[in-house]
Amino acid sequence: MKSKFFVSAMTSLLLACALPSLASARDLMVVGFGGGFQDNARKHLFQGYATEKGVKITDDVYNGEMAKLYSMVKSGDITFDVIMVEAPEMVRACEDGVLEKLDWTLINKDKFIPGGTSACGAGAVGWGVSLFYDQARTPQGPANYADLWNVQKFPGKRSLRSGAKMTMEIALMADGVPMADVYKVLATPEGQKRAFAKLDELKPHIVWWKSGAQPLQLVGSGEVAYAVGYVGRTIKATEGGAKYPVQWNTLLFSFDYWSVVRNSPNKAEAMKLVNYMTDEKPLMNLAQDWAVSPATAAVANNPEVVKKNPGMVASHAKEGLFISTDFWVENGADLEAKFNAWVAK
Amino acid sequence: MVTKRNLLAAALIAPLLLLVLVSFIVPLGATLYRAVEDAEIPTILPNTTTLLRQWDGKALPSEQVYHSLITELRDAQEQQKAGPVLNRLNFEETGLRSLLLQGLRASGRFTGSTKEGLIALNPRWGDPQFWGLVKRSTGPWTPLYFLRSVDLKLGPDGAVVPTAEEEAVFIRLFVRTFEISLTVTLICAVLAYPIAYTLSILPQVWTNIGIMLVLIPFWTSILVRTTAWFIILQREGPINALLISLHVVDQPVTMIFTRFAVYLAMVHVLLPFAILPLYSVMKGIKPDYMRAAASLGAPGWRRFLRIYLPLSMPGVAAGAMMVFMLSVGFYITPALVGGSGDQMISYFIAFFTNTSVNWGIAAALAALLMGMTGVLVATAWLLVPGFRAGGVRV
Numbered sequence: 001m002k003s004k005f006f007v008s009a010m011t012s013l014l015l016a017c018a019l020p021s022l023a024s025a026r027d028l029m030v031v032g033f034g035g036g037f038q039d040n041a042r043k044h045l046f047q048g049y050a051t052e053k054g055v056k057i058t059d060d061v062y063n064g065e066m067a068k069l070y071s072m073v074k075s076g077d078i079t080f081d082v083i084m085v086e087a088p089e090m091v092r093a094c095e096d097g098v099l100e101k102l103d104w105t106l107i108n109k110d111k112f113i114p115g116g117t118s119a120c121g122a123g124a125v126g127w128g129v130s131l132f133y134d135q136a137r138t139p140q141g142p143a144n145y146a147d148l149w150n151v152q153k154f155p156g157k158r159s160l161r162s163g164a165k166m167t168m169e170i171a172l173m174a175d176g177v178p179m180a181d182v183y184k185v186l187a188t189p190e191g192q193k194r195a196f197a198k199l200d201e202l203k204p205h206i207v208w209w210k211s212g213a214q215p216l217q218l219v220g221s222g223e224v225a226y227a228v229g230y231v232g233r234t235i236k237a238t239e240g241g242a243k244y245p246v247q248w249n250t251l252l253f254s255f256d257y258w259s260v261v262r263n264s265p266n267k268a269e270a271m272k273l274v275n276y277m278t279d280e281k282p283l284m285n286l287a288q289d290w291a292v293s294p295a296t297a298a299v300a301n302n303p304e305v306v307k308k309n310p311g312m313v314a315s316h317a318k319e320g321l322f323i324s325t326d327f328w329v330e331n332g333a334d335l336e337a338k339f340n341a342w343v344a345k
Numbered sequence: 346m347v348t349k350r351n352l353l354a355a356a357l358i359a360p361l362l363l364l365v366l367v368s369f370i371v372p373l374g375a376t377l378y379r380a381v382e383d384a385e386i387p388t389i390l391p392n393t394t395t396l397l398r399q400w401d402g403k404a405l406p407s408e409q410v411y412h413s414l415i416t417e418l419r420d421a422q423e424q425q426k427a428g429p430v431l432n433r434l435n436f437e438e439t440g441l442r443s444l445l446l447q448g449l450r451a452s453g454r455f456t457g458s459t460k461e462g463l464i465a466l467n468p469r470w471g472d473p474q475f476w477g478l479v480k481r482s483t484g485p486w487t488p489l490y491f492l493r494s495v496d497l498k499l500g501p502d503g504a505v506v507p508t509a510e511e512e513a514v515f516i517r518l519f520v521r522t523f524e525i526s527l528t529v530t531l532i533c534a535v536l537a538y539p540i541a542y543t544l545s546i547l548p549q550v551w552t553n554i555g556i557m558l559v560l561i562p563f564w565t566s567i568l569v570r571t572t573a574w575f576i577i578l579q580r581e582g583p584i585n586a587l588l589i590s591l592h593v594v595d596q597p598v599t600m601i602f603t604r605f606a607v608y609l610a611m612v613h614v615l616l617p618f619a620i621l622p623l624y625s626v627m628k629g630i631k632p633d634y635m636r637a638a639a640s641l642g643a644p645g646w647r648r649f650l651r652i653y654l655p656l657s658m659p660g661v662a663a664g665a666m667m668v669f670m671l672s673v674g675f676y677i678t679p680a681l682v683g684g685s686g687d688q689m690i691s692y693f694i695a696f697f698t699n700t701s702v703n704w705g706i707a708a709a710l711a712a713l714l715m716g717m718t719g720v721l722v723a724t725a726w727l728l729v730p731g732f733r734a735g736g737v738r739v
Binding site: 094210 | 435436442443512513514517518579688693698701
């Protein structure tokens, strides 16, 4: 009895040790920021490529935290292949050797709008944040950032993104700095002090959010009255029945890029996937289901797409502020540290 | 004593020791070593490092040093290795990243010597203190991260000075972290005591039900429980609805994103850690002692203070230590239900690890946190009577 148990225990232990060696090479992995965009991208972009080429593709979600990428490349155990990154993070990761320099023989560089490519990234989507509120609870809400600071006229809590990027530009715009001068002012120490002083005014009324779903949840549950949140999700919520008017004059926008992780075992396939995901036809398919703001010229300038997607960031680019990649690559680490120190006071 | 029995025991424990060493102590040590390691510049700019180590530090370095820095930095940039150097220097002093990149971009157009070209481009290149800073960064070790963790830094001439007001946040955070943790530990200890006592004296059937009531939330995911508090405490949530319907308040009370919510959620999550050790110790206290004391004429409160409390102290100690050590490292709960003024040091460790990818300062903060926690626990161990296991004075 005892020895039978022992034998079976040892056998199962040995089998368990052998199992990992039976695992096959992994599928191509795409990592994005989640939300409705990724659900629709899975259908049209990832599975579109998978069906065409007969390759298996899995996707996952992350919150923009780069440490996982860095430790992956350092340890040599790469589990991501294609990743969507925000512009300053992409530039910094490229400098740090964590992303591959893209092979422009595998990706057609000419199809992008000006500024739609970078050494390590191919333009994926435009995105933006803007002011919004629940019209059912607040019939007339703030129309611009100066209004957002007016707590007498517009009482209630506000929700802003927890981070220096975008929040400091908003503070300066609320203080009266014109859009064209925001980064000039923010580059100076006086400008930064001015932004923090303006934020100090509103601090007791601010609820900070970290993930894209939070501002919608906070406004929807009535926890905050006005929020600055991702335009794509706000519009999707409006299509779903909520009344969240987007204030387009408060838009801050930028582009996300598809990048390939350094030393990925599926490097060539990953770059071909990036090329597919930025091609006209797959993006037109995606545009049927999701309000895309592509960096591919043919789609971004297509009048049908523009008409169907009032939320396309590119169409509102003139009203909004482009979040300067160069500024944030230079000053990001420092300002984020200052912001965290300020917020924790 | 080296007996056969002891050797056998040692042999049986050896695999576990090996596992703990390899999978825990060694990686932990390697990560914490980053707090003092200064390997970016020696690895990526080796020639410049050698030259700078030979430089006396007084007048400006020679043209050779300038040229070497620019050349090695350019090579690094081509191989996508320049980032760590730029970030390391920029962390010590903001603006150095753009200074170096500007110099790099312009250096292709220099007609004369690199040294003259750079100084003409930006006078900082001709500042011996800048080069002193770079020389200090050639490693192999640096006090930069530990100093920054206590809001100090090395001034231009190498002396230790406090950091700017707008960046000095860590000492305040450490104080806040221990303040919150000690409060939560105290509340948990006070709440857990009567619960554990009741559980220990109930008949077995009721005890089992009670233990289940403690364990089932314990097994539920922390994230789920913390999010549940958000739903309960929100403006349009059940508590506010109840308060308004009972006319206790007119307006919904703000409970979420406050220190109150942090205490509430943390105590909720950590209470089982206090109850279970207390319960197991109390279960082992023989009722005979209490009866003997009663028969000798001691009133209830004296029986409790002189007999029961000291006997249950090891359980209190175990539970309090666990709760304290867990709450010191808490990150999710204050981040989800606390306001911006309730974030603890672990939030920053996570920020520096994940978002900023500055593992030097993250490691320094973590090492300091570990050290301070260790000192506090050791102090409690030594000073509080009965804290040591089995510290009973009968």
